[in-house]
Amino acid sequence: MTMAVGAATVARARGLWLAPLILGLAILAGTAIGETRLPFATVLRTLANHLWDAGYPVDGIEAGIIWSYRLPRAIVAACCGAGLALTGVVLQALLRNPLADPYLMGLSAGASTGAVLVTVAGVGGGAISMSLGALAGALLAFGCVVALARAVSGGAGGGRATQAAAAIILAGIAGSQMFNALTAFTIARSANAEQARGIMFWLMGNLSGIRWEDVASCTLVSLVGVGLCLWHRRGLDAFSFGADSAASLGINVPALRGTLVTATAIMVGVLVSKVGAIGFVGLVVPHAMRFLVGTRHDRLVPASALAGAVFLVAADVISRVIVPGQVLPIGVVTALVGAPAFALILVRGARR
Amino acid sequence: MRVDVRDLCARIHRTPILTDVSLCIEAGELFGLVGPNGSGKSTLMRCFAGLRRPSAGRILADGADLARMPGRARARRIALVEQQADTTDRLTVREAVELGRVPYLSPLRGWGAADAAAVADALAAVEMTGFATRHWHTLSGGERQRVHIARALAQSPDLLLLDEPTNHLDIRHQLSLMALVRDLPVTRVVALHDLNQAMICDRIGVLHQGRLVAAAPPDEVLDEGVLARVFGVAGTSHLDHDGSRRLCFSHAL
Numbered sequence: 138m139t140m141a142v143g144a145a146t147v148a149r150a151r152g153l154w155l156a157p158l159i160l161g162l163a164i165l166a167g168t169a170i171g172e173t174r175l176p177f178a179t180v181l182r183t184l185a186n187h188l189w190d191a192g193y194p195v196d197g198i199e200a201g202i203i204w205s206y207r208l209p210r211a212i213v214a215a216c217c218g219a220g221l222a223l224t225g226v227v228l229q230a231l232l233r234n235p236l237a238d239p240y241l242m243g244l245s246a247g248a249s250t251g252a253v254l255v256t257v258a259g260v261g262g263g264a265i266s267m268s269l270g271a272l273a274g275a276l277l278a279f280g281c282v283v284a285l286a287r288a289v290s291g292g293a294g295g296g297r298a299t300q301a302a303a304a305i306i307l308a309g310i311a312g313s314q315m316f317n318a319l320t321a322f323t324i325a326r327s328a329n330a331e332q333a334r335g336i337m338f339w340l341m342g343n344l345s346g347i348r349w350e351d352v353a354s355c356t357l358v359s360l361v362g363v364g365l366c367l368w369h370r371r372g373l374d375a376f377s378f379g380a381d382s383a384a385s386l387g388i389n390v391p392a393l394r395g396t397l398v399t400a401t402a403i404m405v406g407v408l409v410s411k412v413g414a415i416g417f418v419g420l421v422v423p424h425a426m427r428f429l430v431g432t433r434h435d436r437l438v439p440a441s442a443l444a445g446a447v448f449l450v451a452a453d454v455i456s457r458v459i460v461p462g463q464v465l466p467i468g469v470v471t472a473l474v475g476a477p478a479f480a481l482i483l484v485r486g487a488r489r
Numbered sequence: 490m491r492v493d494v495r496d497l498c499a500r501i502h503r504t505p506i507l508t509d510v511s512l513c514i515e516a517g518e519l520f521g522l523v524g525p526n527g528s529g530k531s532t533l534m535r536c537f538a539g540l541r542r543p544s545a546g547r548i549l550a551d552g553a554d555l556a557r558m559p560g561r562a563r564a565r566r567i568a569l570v571e572q573q574a575d576t577t578d579r580l581t582v583r584e585a586v587e588l589g590r591v592p593y594l595s596p597l598r599g600w601g602a603a604d605a606a607a608v609a610d611a612l613a614a615v616e617m618t619g620f621a622t623r624h625w626h627t628l629s630g631g632e633r634q635r636v637h638i639a640r641a642l643a644q645s646p647d648l649l650l651l652d653e654p655t656n657h658l659d660i661r662h663q664l665s666l667m668a669l670v671r672d673l674p675v676t677r678v679v680a681l682h683d684l685n686q687a688m689i690c691d692r693i694g695v696l697h698q699g700r701l702v703a704a705a706p707p708d709e710v711l712d713e714g715v716l717a718r719v720f721g722v723a724g725t726s727h728l729d730h731d732g733s734r735r736l737c738f739s740h741a742l
Contacts (some may be wrong), residue, residue: 235577368596375591378574385538385571386644387564387592432578 156443160215167211167450168203171457172464175199184208210347214453214467215446216355217408218418222426222445223362224401225419226437230373231394233380234306238419239405242305243312245416247278248409249340250316250323257336258327268354272406274316279402282312342415342468344453351411358407363442365400369393370434377432415468417475418445425478448474490551490566490647490676491516492537497546499532506532508699510546514678516647519671521687521707522680524696525720530680531572533696534652537678538569550648564592568641570634570651576625583621585636586611589643611642615669631662638669651679655686684711684720684736695719708734717742 169180183203185191221239228237239245251274252267254260261270285308320340324333366373372393375383384390422445423437430436449467452474456465492514499507507529514520522530535541536548539555548555550566568589576585589611590604612618615635620628628636634654641649651670655663663686670677671689681687687707694704697719703710708726716724716736724738 233577371591371594371596375588377576377578377580377585377588378571379576381535381540381571382569382574382588384540384560385564385567385569386588387559387561389560427579431584432580433584 156439160443160446163447163450164208164211164215167214167454168207170454171202171207172462173202175203179203205348209349209352210344210453211450212352213347213355213411214344214449216352216359217412217415218422218445218447218449218452219442220355220359220362220404220408220445221415221418221449222422222441223359223366223438224404225423226434226441227366227373227397227401228419229423230376230434231397232305233376234303235424236306236420237309239401240414240416240419241313242309243278243282243316244275244402244405245409245414246313246316246320247281248272248275248406249414250274250320251277251406252410253320253323253336253340257332258323266410268407268410271410272403275402275406275409276399278312278316279398281315282308285311338466339413340468341466342413342471343466344412345464347411354407355411358404359442362400362404363438365397366434366438369397370438373397373434373438374432413466413468415449415471417471417479418449421475421479422448492648492676492678493547493549493552495547495549497533497536497548498544499529499536499541500544501532506699507536507543510696510699510701512694512701512704514676516676517674518676519689519691520676520678521690521693522678522696523682523684523687523693528696528719529699530696531652534569534650534678534680537648537650538567539563540569561592564644566646567648567650568644568646570637570641570649570654572652572654572656574637575633578625580625581621582617582623582625582628582636583608583612585625586621586639586643589640592644607643607645611639614642614673615639629662631658631666634658634662634666635669638666642673642675647676649673649675649677651677653680653682655681655683684716687711688734688736711736 165180168184169175169177179195179199180203182191182193182195183200186193186195186200187204224244225238228239228242229235231237248271251270251272254274255265255267255270282305286305289304289308324336328336372383372388375386375388380390383393423441426437426440426444430440449471452470453467456467456470459465459470492512494510494512494514497507497510498505510529510533522533524530532541536543537555539558539560542556550558550563555563586608587600587604590600590607593604594600609618612621615638617632617635617639620632620636625633625636638649638651638654654670655666658666663683667686667689670679679690681690687693688711690707692705693707693710695702695710695715702719703715711726711734713723713725716722716738721742722738723740723742724736727735727737729735
C-alpha cells in the first residue's frame, strides 16, 4: 500500500512538472500557427528577441504579427480556457448539478448584455468600461437567477438542497433567455448592420481584438481563480454528498458558496468582456477531467485549468486555419467539438 | 459526550416544529428517537448536528454551547449520518470515507499518517476494508450506509448521530446495521422508525407533535397507552423467550 501511495505521489509530481511544459507548448503552437504562414525559426527568433534581447534580424511586420498579435491572443485564450473550465468545476461541485456551467446559469448571457449595453447603447456615457459592464451584467444575472431559484424552491432551506439545485438550473435557463432577449433587443434598437454583425461575431467568442493590454486582467483573474479553488479544494470535496453533508463536515456552506460563486461571476464577467461568451468549455472540460483524474479537487482543479487552457488555445488555432482566409468565431469551434464530446460523456455515464 | 438539551424550540417558516424539548443524553449511551412522521425527529437531529439553529433554548455538548462552537470544531466532535445521502461523483469507498477527515485538514495542512490511520480504522469498524477500492455507485444500499457510518467515524466523533439509518434497507441489512450501531464505542443518537429496532437502545425519547413526551428505557416507555396516544395504533408488548420485549401491532386506531 505504501508503494502504491508512493507511486501515485511520484506520478503526480511528474504531472506537476509536465503542466507548464504542455501549456508552454500549446501557447507556442498558438503563436506559430495562423492565417499567415511564418517560418518556425522566425517565431522562435522573435520570441528570443523580446524575451532576452537576442538581437536576431527579423522582418518587422512578421515580428509584429507574432509578438503583438498572436502571442497575447494565445495567452488570453489559455487564460479564458482555464478560467471557464474552473467556473464549471466550481458550479458543478457547489450546486451538485452535472449540467451547471456559466452558460446555463445565465452568467455569460448577463455579461453579454452588460457589455452590449455599454458599447452599443452607450449606457454610462463612456464612464463605464466594457469589462465593468460585463461584470455588472454577470453579477446581476446571477442575482436574478438565485432570487428566482429561491422563490421557486421556497427559501432553498435545509433538506431541500437537491430541489434547490434543480431550481437554480431552471432559473438559469429562464435568466439566460431573458438576458439574451435583452441583448438582441439592444442590438436591434441601437446598432447599425455593420455593428450588429461585429457584435454577433463577438457574442460567439472572438479573440481577434486581443492585444497586450488585455493580457494582465485575464491572467490575473484566472491565476487568482486557480489559487482560490485550490485553497478551498477540501471544501469543494466536502460537497460530494450535498450541502448538508458539507455543513456536517464543518464547512461554512453559505460563506464558501458566496465566496466561490462571486469569484466565478467576476471571472466570467472579465473573460466575457474580453472574448465574448464561449460555451461548452465550462461544461465539457470538468467532466472529461473527472474521467481522467477522478473527482478529488486537489487534482481536478489544476487538471481542468490546464485542459481548459490547452483546449481553448487549440480551438483558437483551428478557428483561424480551418476556413482559408476567414476566421470563425471560436464559440463555433468549441461547440462543434464540445457538443459531441458531451454527448459521449452522457452516454458513457449512463452505461456505467 | 454528554449532551444537555434545554428548553429547545425550533420553527420552520413560523410553524413550530419542536417545543420546549429538554433532555439529557449520557456519555456512551445509545439513545433512540422515535415518533410518527412529522413529530420533529429529523429537525432535532439537525439541531444536534448544528445544521439548524434553534429558535430558542440551548444544546450543551459537554457543557459547551453548540451554537457558539465553530463549524470545524463541532465537526471534530459530532458526526451525522444522513438518511439517504447520495452522489453522482465517481468516488471510491476510500475517498468517501476520507471526507470524514475534512475537519482536520486545512488548505496548508496536508494528509498525514494519523488521517490514513483514522480512515483505515473506520473502514475496519464497519467491516468494509475489502471494499476500499470499489466505486460508490457499485454498492448496495446497505453497503452505502456502512460507508456513511465509516465516513462519520473517520471524524473521530464523541457523538454520532444517525437519522433513520435503516430506511430502505432489506431486513438482513437492517438487523446487521443495528447490531453494528449497538456495538460502536461512542455516544449515539439514532432516529428510528421501527419501534422493535428501538428496543436495543439504552433509552428512547418519544416525540409527539414537537414535544418530548417520554425519555426512559424502551421497556418502560413503549406500552399500549403510548402506542395508542402517540403512534395511533393498537399494539401490545410481549416478553420474548430470550427475555427481550417485542411489540406486536394489530391495527391503526
